[in-house]
Amino acid sequence: MANKKTxxxxxxxxxxxxxxxxxxVAYHLTKLGWKDVVLLERKQLTCGTTWHAAGLVGQLRAxxxxxxxxxxxxxxxxxxxxxxxxxxxxxxxxxxxxxxTAGRLEELKRGASMARNFGLEVEVxxxxxxxxHYPIADISNLIGGVYLPGDGQTNPIDTTxxxxxGARMGGATIMEGIKVEDIITEPGPNGGKVTGVVTDQGExxxxxxxxxxxxxxxxxxxxxxxxxxxxxxxxxxxxxxxIDGLPKLPTLRDPDGxxxxxxxxxxxxxxxxxxxxxxxxxxxxxxNFCFDELPxxxxxxxxxxxxxxxxxxxxxxxxxxTFFNGPESFTPDNRFYLxxxxxxxxxxxxxxxxxxxxxxxxxxxxxxxxxxxxxxCPQDMWDVDIRRVQPFQGGDKYLFDRTTEALGLLYEMHWPxxxxxxxxxxxxxxxxxxxxxxxxxxxxxxxxxRANFFAPEGVEPKYEYSYGRQNWHDWCGVExxxxxxxxxxxxxxxxxxxxxxxxxxxxxxxxxxxADIDVPNGKMVYTQWLNDRGGIEADLxxxxxxxxxxxxxSSGGTQTRDxxxxxxxxxxxxxxxxxxxxxxxxxxxxxxxxxRKVLSKVTPTDLSNAAFPFGTCQEIELGYxxxxxxxxxxxxxxxxxLYVPAEFAVHVYDTLIEAGAEFxxxxxxxxAVNTLRLEKGFRHWGHDITDEDTVLEAGLGFxxxxxxxxxxxxxxALMAQKxxxxxxxxxxxxxxxxxxxxxxxxxxxxxxxxxxxxxAGMFSHTLxxxxxxAYVYNDDGVTLDWINEDDxxxxxxxERFKTSLSLKPLYDPKAERPKAED
Numbered sequence: 001m002a003n004k005k006t007x008x009x010x011x012x013x014x015x016x017x018x019x020x021x022x023x024x025v026a027y028h029l030t031k032l033g034w035k036d037v038v039l040l041e042r043k044q045l046t047c048g049t050t051w052h053a054a055g056l057v058g059q060l061r062a063x064x065x066x067x068x069x070x071x072x073x074x075x076x077x078x079x080x081x082x083x084x085x086x087x088x089x090x091x092x093x094x095x096x097x098x099x100x101t102a103g104r105l106e107e108l109k110r111g112a113s114m115a116r117n118f119g120l121e122v123e124v125x126x127x128x129x130x131x132x133h134y135p136i137a138d139i140s141n142l143i144g145g146v147y148l149p150g151d152g153q154t155n156p157i158d159t160t161x162x163x164x165x166g167a168r169m170g171g172a173t174i175m176e177g178i179k180v181e182d183i184i185t186e187p188g189p190n191g192g193k194v195t196g197v198v199t200d201q202g203e204x205x206x207x208x209x210x211x212x213x214x215x216x217x218x219x220x221x222x223x224x225x226x227x228x229x230x231x232x233x234x235x236x237x238x239x240x241x242x243i244d245g246l247p248k249l250p251t252l253r254d255p256d257g258x259x260x261x262x263x264x265x266x267x268x269x270x271x272x273x274x275x276x277x278x279x280x281x282x283x284x285x286x287x288n289f290c291f292d293e294l295p296x297x298x299x300x301x302x303x304x305x306x307x308x309x310x311x312x313x314x315x316x317x318x319x320x321x322t323f324f325n326g327p328e329s330f331t332p333d334n335r336f337y338l339x340x341x342x343x344x345x346x347x348x349x350x351x352x353x354x355x356x357x358x359x360x361x362x363x364x365x366x367x368x369x370x371x372x373x374x375x376x377c378p379q380d381m382w383d384v385d386i387r388r389v390q391p392f393q394g395g396d397k398y399l400f401d402r403t404t405e406a407l408g409l410l411y412e413m414h415w416p417x418x419x420x421x422x423x424x425x426x427x428x429x430x431x432x433x434x435x436x437x438x439x440x441x442x443x444x445x446x447x448x449x450r451a452n453f454f455a456p457e458g459v460e461p462k463y464e465y466s467y468g469r470q471n472w473h474d475w476c477g478v479e480x481x482x483x484x485x486x487x488x489x490x491x492x493x494x495x496x497x498x499x500x501x502x503x504x505x506x507x508x509x510x511x512x513x514x515a516d517i518d519v520p521n522g523k524m525v526y527t528q529w530l531n532d533r534g535g536i537e538a539d540l541x542x543x544x545x546x547x548x549x550x551x552x553x554s555s556g557g558t559q560t561r562d563x564x565x566x567x568x569x570x571x572x573x574x575x576x577x578x579x580x581x582x583x584x585x586x587x588x589x590x591x592x593x594x595x596r597k598v599l600s601k602v603t604p605t606d607l608s609n610a611a612f613p614f615g616t617c618q619e620i621e622l623g624y625x626x627x628x629x630x631x632x633x634x635x636x637x638x639x640x641x642l643y644v645p646a647e648f649a650v651h652v653y654d655t656l657i658e659a660g661a662e663f664x665x666x667x668x669x670x671x672a673v674n675t676l677r678l679e680k681g682f683r684h685w686g687h688d689i690t691d692e693d694t695v696l697e698a699g700l701g702f703x704x705x706x707x708x709x710x711x712x713x714x715x716x717a718l719m720a721q722k723x724x725x726x727x728x729x730x731x732x733x734x735x736x737x738x739x740x741x742x743x744x745x746x747x748x749x750x751x752x753x754x755x756x757x758x759x760a761g762m763f764s765h766t767l768x769x770x771x772x773x774a775y776v777y778n779d780d781g782v783t784l785d786w787i788n789e790d791d792x793x794x795x796x797x798x799e800r801f802k803t804s805l806s807l808k809p810l811y812d813p814k815a816e817r818p819k820a821e822d
Contacts, residue, residue, distance in 0.1 A: 022212035024365025030170025069363025089155030193345035217351035237271035241319035257307035272304035277407035342564035415465035430649035482666035496559030516705035530714035586649035591639035636680035681809035725781025
């Protein structure tokens with residue numbers, strides 16, 4: 001135990017929490033040469049969640065970078081014992097995941113295709129082969145599975161101690177029995193910054209504080225106004241008595257039975273990720289919590305146990321040695337949090353690992369250490385970036401209700417477009433009731449209820465999930481046809497909207513934007529905000545409303561991230577004021593060849609090309625309201641985006657619907673928007689473009705003002721690429737088979753070699769086949785001649801489908817339709 005004499009007065013970094021995550025961050029900081037690192041643990045290392053983890057080390061995750069992170073973790077654990085002398089208990093047992101249904105088998109096979117894209121060894125296996133790997137299983141209701149030979153298991157406590165020892169060897173100080181009671185901050189232009197911590201044994205001043213507090217991370221973050229939405233839930237497993245003759249076995253995952261099985265020293269551990277979980281700690285976690293267990297809950301665990309006895313018949317006679325119930329923290333979207341908090345400079349978070357902490361810890365610690373030392377994230381980690389969080393998600397009731405669902409999401413079917421069912425109807429557009437009456441089926445995005453599609457009258461608007469054409473396929477086609485051939489109205493109120501004002505606003509925006517923002521008033525500029533690598537931090541439009549007043553429009557999912565990026569690039573002495581006005585404006589997109597005719601009925605404004613050119617914005621009267629109308633499009637048709645003060649939204653919407661009746665105007669949903677934008681090759685940040693991709697690689701060089709006065713962030717990196725053959729480029733692709741459906745991360749082949757990956761895909765009702773965007777790679781350059789070679793295919797669920805590639809949009813490649821004449 002530490003005392004006042006041994007507590008340092010100052011440190012470069014203070015890490016709060018001595019679980020596997022905190023110890024990994026400390027270890028990796030020392031590997032980068034940072035010695036002045038102090039880790040504080042309130043009780044004893046591993047005493048929160050780490051000590052009772054199952055210790056599974058799986059490698060296949062939902063994205064390439066998360067998979068690489070897990071692969072790095074397994075490699076690290078293999079080498080720690082030799083480096084530190086502390087064994088980790090890592091054993092490469094392999095793992096088998098099994099399917100009881102056709103949908104689950106397709107999910108596993110799609111995962112297998114994705115794994116190949118990531119360089120991960122995986123085999124699709126038959127029920128008979130499952131039995132070869134797992135001879136004690138009953139395979140009578142199984143139809144197949146996948147085998148990953150590189151998976152394994154480790155001892156969580158030993159692994160954490162090895163990381164801690166490695167950190168100490170590198171110069172870090174690790175202190176147990178010290179509770180952080182408060183965090184010291186000082187005010188600043190963008191929310192302030194941390195300067196240290198207050199413990200029950202004194203203060204430590206620090207340049208950086210890292211919150212690795214596990215279940216306590218939310219409460220720790222609240223001390224400095226940072227939002228870390230997570231909640232603990234009961235989590236169960238049983239361990240059998242020793243079973244005579246039990247062979248060494250791989251990990252077995254049976255997600256349809258929401259159970260997993262781990263052989264350990266002649267015993268079986270059976271755990272579960274059940275639906276309808278039991279939240280815990282809602283009234284607070286006891287101060288004396290340390291290696292604690294929760295009471296047995298047989299009512300909750302019995303359905304999983306019954307499934308287990310069906311899968312492993314010998315469990316019917318095996319004795320139960322241990323029933324374990326221990327709390328673990330879960331996040332609303334079942335993805336952990338990593339990165340610098342947007343509310344507080346130099347306050348970093350690594351928490352909320354949703355029962356994947358052991359398999360994520362090595363990679364997460366390395367990424368966060370790199371982030372801290374470099375001052376920016378070294379690669380695309382958007383899936384787990386803390387900046388995806390919305391303020392409301394920290395609420396007690398929201399977290400309690402969502403946690404009942406979140407725990408089971410790990411083994412839930414991961415259908416395309418799958419929607420959460422708990423904690424819904426939080427953020428609604430002002431016209432939500434109008435959309436509801438039009439028979440909209442709503443999806444959730446960052447808390448917003450958005451119309452994803454509209455069902456015909458008399459048909460219940462709900463999802464029927466599958467990997468093929470879902471029930472809304474044809475209805476979406478009607479919406480797409482309306483936008484392409486007639487007129488459609490989309491509610492896009494969820495998009496982020498920021499006002500940027502002040503005499504230095506232009507300078508701030510021009511520095512972070514690739515395009516030139518110094519344009520006439522009323523001009524709309526499509527641009528990317530860039531980092532020093534030339535990577536795309538945001539993809540958006542900037543409208544110059546007045547000399548020193550600009551409106552930024554970004555996507556709803558990146559609202560927090562984009563606003564933080566903007567504010568973090570305002571110099572302290574600049575006169576630049578930013579305001580998030582997302583909630584103050586509805587946004588309607590009136591799109592299609594007849595959009596001008598509909599809009600002309602409700603406004604006296606001249607909408608001709610001469611009076612209202614493409615890429616401009618004007619204040620107009622619409623009905624009784626005054627609004628801003630921007631002639632721009634995300635679906636690739638003639639149309640206007642209408643920025644409507646919230647109090648006028650219902651009136652404006654009703655007026656448009658009434659005026660559009662004679663043209664058979666159709667309401668459109670977000671699935672149609674996604675389809676239409678892919679036909680046009682329009683990129684979407686977070687799916688198609690990220691901070692790892694340069695504007696040249698993404699095919700967005702046309703949006704860069706190379707020689708604008710003062711330059712822009714990332715210019716030097718881009719100039720090094722400009723004019724040279726690019727080994728990586730984004731392309732549009734089109735499958736030949738109209739029944740094949742691709743969505744994300746499918747490998748792209750040239751002959752028998754993987755040369756790329758799909759970033760997004762949808763069925764195109766305009767073209768009659770599935771289309772998408774993809775990055776492809778060629779060391780000698782992705783040239784027009786190279787992509788025109790007729791030997792490309794996409795692997796979907798372990799089957800190859802012939803495809804063609806194009807550097808141009810598949811629909812209206814000359815962009816003539818949005819600029820249509822009167």
